[in-house]
Amino acid sequence: MSTPRADTHALADPAMAALHDATTPTDADLAALHARLESRADADLDVVYRTVDSPVGPLLLAATDAGLVRVAFAVEDHDAVLQTLADRVGPRILRAPGRLDAAAREVEEYFAGRRHSFDLPLDLRLSAGFRRLVQEHLPHIGFGSTASYAQVAVAVGNPGAVRAVGTACATNPLPVVVPCHRVLRSDGSLGGYVGGLDAKRTLLTLETAA
Known part of the structure; x- marks a missing residue:
């Protein structure tokens, strides 16, 4: 797909105008201009x-x-x-x-097996309500551990919402980082996974081997 690009309007920038007038811009001039344009472009991005x-x-x-x-x-x-x-x-x-x-x-x-939890800021706007509640709980299932859909339903205060937990895992917008792969069926079978069962199996194997 074609994605929009931020318009920097470089020639309207005073720094660009000064550079345009300069006969021999220095490395510092160029670095300052690049930083200014990059900052402006970043500010325009969603x-x-x-x-x-x-x-x-x-x-x-x-x-x-x-x-x-x-x-x-x-x-x-x-x-x-x-x-x-x-x-x-x-x-x-x-x-x-x-x-x-x-x-x-x-x-x-x-x-690489060197990180067991993520320390990244997360934007959870793509989820709401019960799905978001479930997804916020998932990082509490520790690295190398698993929980059943039923156990997660109990943990978030709605024991009867086992199917809804499955839906929340299936629609998790941040797989791997928010570890829905650690949620299994009560009989220990894998259940579903947004990345496919081979991916889920690989992630679980990676964690138990680390």
Whole structure:
């Protein structure tokens, strides 16, 4: 898909005008201009994104000023995910890998077995109500541990909402970081997973082996 780009209006910027008039701009001039234009462009954006490689395939990471808003597996169709973000968050979306360096680093540390929990700010605006309540509980299921859908329903105060817990896990906008893969059926079988059962199995195996 084609994603919108922030218009920096560079020639209208006083720094650009000064640079345009200068016969021999210095490295400091150029650095200051780049920082100013980058800051202006960032201020105009609703969502920034990048992809990272992982043992479960390429992951799309997307963030707003509030925090990480979306993690998507390749099977989810990244173009469709970005279009949904444009519709629900805002149309000004830009691929900006540097803005997501911290998130990419924590994801890579997780898959390398060096990180057992994430310390990233999260933007949970894509979930609401009971689904959000469930998703906020999921990080309390520790690394290498699992819980059943029924146990999660009890933990969030609604023992009869087992199916709704399953729906909350299936619609989790931040898989891996918000660990819905740790929720299993009561008989120990995997249940469903947004990234596919092979991905869920890989994540669980990674955690038990770490």
